[in-house]
Amino acid sequence: MNHDVIINVHSVIPVSRINGPGKRMVVFFQGCRNKCAGCFNPETHPFIRIAEYHPGTIFTKFYRPGIEGLTVSGGDPFYQRRGLLQLLRSAREDYGLSTVVYTGFEYEMLAASTICRTIFSYTDVLIDGRFDETKIEPTMLARGSTNQRLHFLSNRYTEKDLVMPGKIELIVGPEGTITQTGFSKVA
Amino acid sequence: MSFYCVIKTELSKKKYVIAALAEMQRKGEITSYVVNKKKEKIEVDRGGEIVTVSRANENSNFEIGGISRPAREISDRMKQLYAYESIKDNLPLDFEIAKETEEAGEIVIMLKG
Numbered sequence A: 001m002n003h004d005v006i007i008n009v010h011s012v013i014p015v016s017r018i019n020g021p022g023k024r025m026v027v028f029f030q031g032c033r034n035k036c037a038g039c040f041n042p043e044t045h046p047f048i049r050i051a052e053y054h055p056g057t058i059f060t061k062f063y064r065p066g067i068e069g070l071t072v073s074g075g076d077p078f079y080q081r082r083g084l085l086q087l088l089r090s091a092r093e094d095y096g097l098s099t100v101v102y103t104g105f106e107y108e109m110l111a112a113s114t115i116c117r118t119i120f121s122y123t124d125v126l127i128d129g130r131f132d133e134t135k136i137e138p139t140m141l142a143r144g145s146t147n148q149r150l151h152f153l154s155n156r157y158t159e160k161d162l163v164m165p166g167k168i169e170l171i172v173g174p175e176g177t178i179t180q181t182g183f184s185k186v187a
Numbered sequence B: 001m002s003f004y005c006v007i008k009t010e011l012s013k014k015k016y017v018i019a020a021l022a023e024m025q026r027k028g029e030i031t032s033y034v035v036n037k038k039k040e041k042i043e044v045d046r047g048g049e050i051v052t053v054s055r056a057n058e059n060s061n062f063e064i065g066g067i068s069r070p071a072r073e074i075s076d077r078m079k080q081l082y083a084y085e086s087i088k089d090n091l092p093l094d095f096e097i098a099k100e101t102e103e104a105g106e107i108v109i110m111l112k113g
């Protein structure tokens, strides 16, 4: 494994139930230039150092046994492709996790790049396309807007696995911090 | 991308502090609590360990005083239950609770909307 790769991470949720099938660790990458109007996470856009981790350290620090998979969100993870690849490879090979990746780029454009095709070989589901606030997803499908496409890159999941138990998950930690995630938000 | 944000809980509203303490008492996590209405002060008894929840005036946040270990433990749990009570009480009308669970020390609330 390449240990010199560093990922600039905005935040990590060790266990979420609404970012893909089952319980999942969610890693939000820092940095995005895609400028989707109405993006849920504008504070993830600047390319400034937030928390830098080797991919392996993300697991040693945040992994909780019993989770089904890793979801990579952001920010757009495809601005940090080497780190994304290492993270997904480690998720699958070292921890036996399934992988879901969100991106504002389109699959076809990414697929022209060799490293992205390698990334896809470690991705079970890719949800692609910019967030469009005029096409908000009305169902419990795990995407922000209906123009975003679900690409099942392995045979591990089908669309029904991406139907979530809610629109919003609120996790109240042991010291009272409230983590809010999902495909809508409480104002 | 999915939405992400974190909110830190401050103990600003007395009614949720009391609701949190009532829930802790119901669950047997504290023995009793006594509210001193005049002094913005609540005395909490956990099996003989006494902790004080108080604030300087109506516009400041409640703080916990007393022996450091029980004070910290009671404060953490109280903040968690305070957050839970205030979430339930302030849900926008277009959302409803689909499911709530408590696991690994976390309270998880799933909303439909």
Ligand code: SF4
Pocket: A032, A033, A034, A035, A036, A039, A040, A041, A044, A074, A075, A076, A103, A104, A105, A130, A131, B001
């Ligand atoms: S690609 Fe994702 S993070 Fe970037 S602006 Fe669009 S929704 Fe936001």
